[in-house]
Amino acid sequence: MRIVVIGAGYAGTFAANRLARKLKSAEITVVNPRPDFVERVRLHQQLAGTATAAAPLASMLRDGITSHVGTVDKIGNGSVVLDHGESVDFDYAFLAVGSTARPMRGTVPVGTWEGAEQARVALAALPAGGTVTVVGGGPTGIETAAEVAGVRPDVRVRLVGSPVAGCFSDGARRRARAGLERLRVDIVDDDVTEVAAGAGRFDGTVHLRSGTAFASDLTLWAIVAGVPDLAARSGLAVDPEGRAIVDECLRSVTDERIFAVGDCAAVPGARFACQSAEPQAAHAADTLVRLVEGREPEPYSLRYLAVCVSVGRRDAVVQFARRDDTLRRAYLGGRTAAVLKEVACRGARFGARTGTGV
Numbered sequence: 001m002r003i004v005v006i007g008a009g010y011a012g013t014f015a016a017n018r019l020a021r022k023l024k025s026a027e028i029t030v031v032n033p034r035p036d037f038v039e040r041v042r043l044h045q046q047l048a049g050t051a052t053a054a055a056p057l058a059s060m061l062r063d064g065i066t067s068h069v070g071t072v073d074k075i076g077n078g079s080v081v082l083d084h085g086e087s088v089d090f091d092y093a094f095l096a097v098g099s100t101a102r103p104m105r106g107t108v109p110v111g112t113w114e115g116a117e118q119a120r121v122a123l124a125a126l127p128a129g130g131t132v133t134v135v136g137g138g139p140t141g142i143e144t145a146a147e148v149a150g151v152r153p154d155v156r157v158r159l160v161g162s163p164v165a166g167c168f169s170d171g172a173r174r175r176a177r178a179g180l181e182r183l184r185v186d187i188v189d190d191d192v193t194e195v196a197a198g199a200g201r202f203d204g205t206v207h208l209r210s211g212t213a214f215a216s217d218l219t220l221w222a223i224v225a226g227v228p229d230l231a232a233r234s235g236l237a238v239d240p241e242g243r244a245i246v247d248e249c250l251r252s253v254t255d256e257r258i259f260a261v262g263d264c265a266a267v268p269g270a271r272f273a274c275q276s277a278e279p280q281a282a283h284a285a286d287t288l289v290r291l292v293e294g295r296e297p298e299p300y301s302l303r304y305l306a307v308c309v310s311v312g313r314r315d316a317v318v319q320f321a322r323r324d325d326t327l328r329r330a331y332l333g334g335r336t337a338a339v340l341k342e343v344a345c346r347g348a349r350f351g352a353r354t355g356t357g358v
């Protein structure tokens with residue numbers, strides 16, 4: 001049996017390793033645009049220089065899995081066509097191309113490897129007294145602003161979102177904002193409407209919905225939104241955001257041979273998170289094993305634990321959630337939360353490398 005996994009992020013790598021462990025005779029091919037596994041949850045650390053977010057893909061995949069460096073251009077009838085023209089046939093495919101960022105003009109995206117690298121270079125070149133604006137009041141914005149403020153106390157960091165830390169309930173939100181303030185991040189509860197280019201490569205004037213404007217030497221776009229258009233381009237049914245519509249077993253409703261997992265799958269109630277990607281990858285891989293063994297597949301169900309957001313290296317907020325991702329009131333802050341968040345990041349990487357743990 002030939003299985004092609006499209007995208008080697010958390011979902012794709014997890015699925016490939018689980019399948020290799022459970023279906024010993026399958027020929028598994030992973031296609032990814034670069035020869036590295038990008039630990040996306042550490043991209044804000046990559047740009048601040050507190051961690052390296054890339055590891056050789058070979059170190060993440062079990063022996064026997066073939067990897068191709070390339071971008072899938074189209075999924076056809078039982079085959080994928082790569083950007084350089086080569087095609088790979090499959091009996092089953094796993095679509096795991098993740099999500100992307102749609103940065104406003106004049107900003108640098110944090111949520112892609114290329115953007116994080118560009119931001120790292122620009123931040124390193126920023127002189128003392130410069131200003132960094134982070135756009136996005138959600139987890140990625142909070143983590144980015146805090147990480148930058150932690151390593152560059154000599155620059156002014158503003159975090160703009162409407163509102164900042166709105167992903168938490170009241171108590172946890174106050175705790176996250178207090179942590180940002182301790183790192184001297186200026187919190188601006190507003191929307192950015194435009195970034196007008198300045199004279200240099202990265203500077204500009206940030207305009208807010210309230211009518212305020214301020215100068216910024218580097219403006220980071222910390223909002224992850226949208227998915228690659230591969231599913232739509234290949235004629236698979238997609239939702240209005242372009243995510244592949246799946247049945248209850250995470251198979252494309254257009255083509256049962258194609259499983260869609262992670263950020264690129266339209267799973268009701270799921271948010272962009274490793275906490276979604278890896279359980280989905282596990283479920284889809286197990287569904288294929290069941291089908292091969294002639295057993296009935298089972299429906300997928302959500303299983304969330306918490307919203308975990310780092311606030312620099314020594315602080316974090318972990319707000320507990322019910323299985324369906326509705327928030328509980330209980331939350332943790334401070335050092336214990338920072339340790340839990342680090343354990344979650346390491347756990348996600350371990351899960352991807354072994355195809356276990358969820």
Ligand SMILES: Cc1cc2nc3c(=O)[nH]c(=O)nc-3n(C[C@H](O)[C@H](O)[C@H](O)COP(=O)(O)OP(=O)(O)OC[C@H]3O[C@@H](n4cnc5c(N)ncnc54)[C@H](O)[C@@H]3O)c2cc1C
Nearest residue numbers: 007009010011040041072097098111262263272273274275
């Ligand atoms: C700064 C930051 C911090 C985050 N922190 C957290 C956190 O603390 N907890 C959490 O749960 N989530 C966090 N997230 C979200 C999390 O990273 C994503 O939800 C997760 O990466 C989704 O996994 P995935 O496998 O679906 O996609 P990805 O990890 O994005 O992997 C997709 C892969 O597919 C590849 N690909 C794309 N198009 C193609 C193509 N056409 N052909 C072949 N390959 C392709 C990509 O290059 C990539 O390697 C964070 C995100 C960011 C940006």
